[in-house]
Amino acid sequence: MKNIGYFLREAGKIIRYNSVSNIFSFLGTGLILFLLGLVVAVWGISSQLVVLLQQEAEISAYFDKLPENPEDIINSIKSIDGVWNVSYVGAEEARSRMENILGDESHILDLFEKNPFEPYLEIRIHLDKIDPVLQSIRNIKGIDYVRDNREVLEQIKGISRALEILGYLVIAAVSITTLVIISHMIRQGIYHNREQIKTLRLLGAPDRFIGFPFVLVGFLLTFGGGLLASALITVLINRGYAQLGGAMPFIPLPPKDRLLLGIVTLLLSGSAALGILGSLFGLSSINKENQG
Amino acid sequence: MIKARNVSLVYRDGTVALDDVNLDLHAGGLYYVIGPSGSGKTSLMKLLIGIEFPTTGFLEVMGQPMRKRETAKIRKLRRDIGPVFQEFKLISGRTAIENVIMGMRFLDIPMNKAKELAKNALVRVGLEHKAFTLVDRLSYGEAQRVAIARAVARRPALILADEPTGNLDHDNAVKIFRLLESFKDRNTTVLITTHATHLIGGCNADALLCVEKGKISIERRGGRT
Numbered sequence: 001m002k003n004i005g006y007f008l009r010e011a012g013k014i015i016r017y018n019s020v021s022n023i024f025s026f027l028g029t030g031l032i033l034f035l036l037g038l039v040v041a042v043w044g045i046s047s048q049l050v051v052l053l054q055q056e057a058e059i060s061a062y063f064d065k066l067p068e069n070p071e072d073i074i075n076s077i078k079s080i081d082g083v084w085n086v087s088y089v090g091a092e093e094a095r096s097r098m099e100n101i102l103g104d105e106s107h108i109l110d111l112f113e114k115n116p117f118e119p120y121l122e123i124r125i126h127l128d129k130i131d132p133v134l135q136s137i138r139n140i141k142g143i144d145y146v147r148d149n150r151e152v153l154e155q156i157k158g159i160s161r162a163l164e165i166l167g168y169l170v171i172a173a174v175s176i177t178t179l180v181i182i183s184h185m186i187r188q189g190i191y192h193n194r195e196q197i198k199t200l201r202l203l204g205a206p207d208r209f210i211g212f213p214f215v216l217v218g219f220l221l222t223f224g225g226g227l228l229a230s231a232l233i234t235v236l237i238n239r240g241y242a243q244l245g246g247a248m249p250f251i252p253l254p255p256k257d258r259l260l261l262g263i264v265t266l267l268l269s270g271s272a273a274l275g276i277l278g279s280l281f282g283l284s285s286i287n288k289e290n291q292g
Numbered sequence: 293m294i295k296a297r298n299v300s301l302v303y304r305d306g307t308v309a310l311d312d313v314n315l316d317l318h319a320g321g322l323y324y325v326i327g328p329s330g331s332g333k334t335s336l337m338k339l340l341i342g343i344e345f346p347t348t349g350f351l352e353v354m355g356q357p358m359r360k361r362e363t364a365k366i367r368k369l370r371r372d373i374g375p376v377f378q379e380f381k382l383i384s385g386r387t388a389i390e391n392v393i394m395g396m397r398f399l400d401i402p403m404n405k406a407k408e409l410a411k412n413a414l415v416r417v418g419l420e421h422k423a424f425t426l427v428d429r430l431s432y433g434e435a436q437r438v439a440i441a442r443a444v445a446r447r448p449a450l451i452l453a454d455e456p457t458g459n460l461d462h463d464n465a466v467k468i469f470r471l472l473e474s475f476k477d478r479n480t481t482v483l484i485t486t487h488a489t490h491l492i493g494g495c496n497a498d499a500l501l502c503v504e505k506g507k508i509s510i511e512r513r514g515g516r517t
């Protein structure tokens with residue numbers, strides 16, 4: 001530890017020697033890490049949506065005409081295997097539920113002259129029996145159509161899966177690019193310092209000692225990029241939540257702080273690891289030179 | 293300290309730099325390696341510090357066999373050697389004292405102790421007033437003395453000085469020789485090469501290693517051991 005000041009000064013020197021390309025590699029790493037953060041954020045939101053929709057094993061059944069006696073229909077639905085609760089939602093109730101969901105935006109409902117909602121049945125079922133249950137309900141007289149969330153669920157699942165794959169691709173792209181950029185920077189630094197490195201070896205300095213400033217440079221550049229990306233993504237998610245929360249209040253977003261914490265942790269630890277790995281790659285070129 | 297048995301060094305281009313060299317140098321000795329330019333003095337130094345390896349024969353420095361596949365051990369061995377290179381190899385962009393400290397950063401010497409040793413070494417070579425001057429601004433003779441300070445500050449068991457009087461005039465050259473000789477003690481062996489045989493008249497060497505076209509013959513001297 002007695003050399004920590006020396007190592008930092010050396011790292012500073014190496015960075016300053018090639019300051020322009022070092023600034024660009026810092027910015028470049030920051031931006032691709034930001035892209036990664038973005039993809040991960042959208043993926044996180046969509047997979048949260050999938051989980052919520054899956055939990056909600058609830059279907060709605062609409063009447064073909066207003067029944068005089070909904071009790072009969074309710075009872076026959078209740079008797080279906082796999083159904084565990086049926087409740088009647090009147091038109092007024094349907095409207096007030098939507099008002100709750102819309103919150104501040106609920107005034108748009110006032111644009112309708114009369115209540116646009118019709119009464120329906122809210123049916124809670126066991127998810128694994130969804131197919132036969134749907135079949136049976138459709139066959140009951142007085143039921144016009146049944147709406148389940150499977151189609152939406154499948155679509156969002158598809159999006160989420162695509163985002164997951166995209167996420168892995170971006171992770172691969174970020175890793176490869178960062179490793180190449182950093183190991184290249186380190187190699188340049190080593191080339192620039194070759195005389196000093198040779199001398200240190202002749203004096204008996206271990207490779208650990210010679211290489212540490214370079215690992216520090218790799219770490220500082222990519223971790224700096226990680227910090228930049230984290231700052232950008234924090235600003236973006238804060239804004240996004242403020243806007244989405246207002247405009248589309250019915251989208252169930254995961255808790256903001258948890259999402260941010262996850263992404264920032266990923267970006268910082270990932271960038272630190274990539275930086276160290278990249279400089280170790282770059283350093284391996286030292287050893288190819290002759291030991292002289 | 294140094295043991296050579298039938299050592300030869302042939303460079304890749306076929307030049308025979310050293311030919312059937314046999315040596316037994318003792319710890320605490322003072323040795324001059326003399327011979328005309330191109331005779332193989334630097335080549336011997338390169339072997340002793342592990343820059344080159346014997347093409348044939350066996351060489352041992354402080355108990356360490358000098359073989360190419362033992363580079364890690366040879367790197368450690370170098371920590372006990374104080375080298376003064378013909379072209380100094382000071383690290384540019386740094387002050388004299390930083391250069392001297394550099395030779396100790398990776399040793400088990402606490403920082404304040406290293407600073408003290410560096411300062412003492414610079415005093416010893418008469419350069420304390422240039423301690424904080426960039427080595428790039430030093431004269432040839434001053435740079436030479438910084439290189440010597442770096443070599444001796446860490447108290448090596450073996451000091452290897454290759455042509456340390458290079459371009460110096462007679463008086464300064466003799467001063468450098470006397471200075472290097474002064475570091476010889478019970479635990480420190482000193483090896484100095486020079487082509488300037490006329491300058492070593494008053495030296496206190498235990499032996500002269502006379503190099504001639506890669507062959508080394510040994511001329512014993514009284515020394516002051």
Ligand SMILES: Nc1ncnc2c1ncn2[C@@H]1O[C@H](COP(=O)(O)OP(=O)(O)O)[C@@H](O)[C@H]1O
Pocket residue numbers: 303304305307308309327328329330331332333334335336
């Ligand atoms: N790296 C090398 N490759 C080929 N020949 C070399 C090399 N280094 C030195 N020589 C040759 O080896 C011989 C001895 O050189 P050197 O040991 O430098 O002599 P000195 O130090 O006594 O002047 C010379 O003929 C020189 O040209």
Ligand SMILES: [Mg+2]
Pocket residue numbers: 333334335378455
């Ligand atoms: Mg020479």
